[in-house]
Amino acid sequence: xxxxxxxxxxxxxxxxxxxxPGHVFSALSDPDQVRRWYAxxxxxxxxxxxxxxxxxxxQRMSSPxxxxxxxxxxxxxxxxxxxxxxxxxxxxxxxxxxxAEQRISAALITYEVAAVDGxxxxxxTHQGAFFEGSDGPEMREHGWRTLLDSLQHALAA
Numbered sequence: 001x002x003x004x005x006x007x008x009x010x011x012x013x014x015x016x017x018x019x020x021p022g023h024v025f026s027a028l029s030d031p032d033q034v035r036r037w038y039a040x041x042x043x044x045x046x047x048x049x050x051x052x053x054x055x056x057x058x059q060r061m062s063s064p065x066x067x068x069x070x071x072x073x074x075x076x077x078x079x080x081x082x083x084x085x086x087x088x089x090x091x092x093x094x095x096x097x098x099x100a101e102q103r104i105s106a107a108l109i110t111y112e113v114a115a116v117d118g119x120x121x122x123x124x125t126h127q128g129a130f131f132e133g134s135d136g137p138e139m140r141e142h143g144w145r146t147l148l149d150s151l152q153h154a155l156a157a
Contacts, residue, residue, distance in 0.1 A: 006129040009137030013124045015148055019155045021113045024036070024120045025088045027155055029053045030110050041150040047075065058083045059093065074100040080109070089113055097134075104134035124148065 017024055027033045031051040039046035039061045051059045061067035061079035093109045107128035114121050126144060130136055135143070 006131055007134075007137065008127075008129050009140075009146075010125065010127045011137065011141045012083055012126075013141070013144060013148055015122045015124070015152065015154050016116065016119060017122065017152060018119045019030070021120045022088055022114045023155060024113050025152060028091065028113070029085075030062075033154065037150040037154040038147055042148055052129065053082065053085070055085055065099075081110075094105060099133065102133055103131060105130045105140070122148070 019027075027037065031049075031053065034051055035046065035049050039049040044063050044066075046061055046063045048060060048062045050061075051057075053059075059076065059080040059082070062075050065071050065074050065076055067073075075098075077098045078095055079095040079097075080093040082091060082093055084090065090110065090112045091100040092111075095107045095109055096103060096106075097105045097107075105128055107126055109127075110123075110125040112125075114123075124144065126140065128137065128140060130140070132138075
């Protein structure tokens with residue numbers, strides 16, 4: 001049998017924040033805040049960023065990869081649709097990613113926010129299918145851990 005054309009993976013990242021659940025949810029749903037911690041994380045310059053936070057609304061982002069990457073200048077793009085929103089508690093997105101116009105993955109992403117010990121807990125679940133030429137599950141999880149670090153810094157500011 002030949003190698004599978006898609007690698008499937010699920011990972012969950014749990015984070016606690018000193019911020020109230022409403023502040024965490026706002027950081028996940030407000031386009032200006034999402035631009036800062038997600039689209040422009042680590043000093044990255046987003047070429048495009050659009051977000052319409054509503055069920056069936058879209059979140060699109062694209063940016064060129066840096067010169068310190070294996071694909072300098074190649075455009076990494078994300079296109080997501082909000083499938084479910086429970087204000088203050090949960091959002092679910094279906095996301096595809098492309099690298100240099102080649103589809104590299106499709107994922108179902110769930111953010112769940114709950115009150116704990118005077119702050120909040122975020123449960124982030126990524127269920128992905130990774131295609132030929134993709135970064136793969138391990139690198140994607142590392143990338144999301146870095147993005148959630150960026151969220152943590154934004155909430156602490």
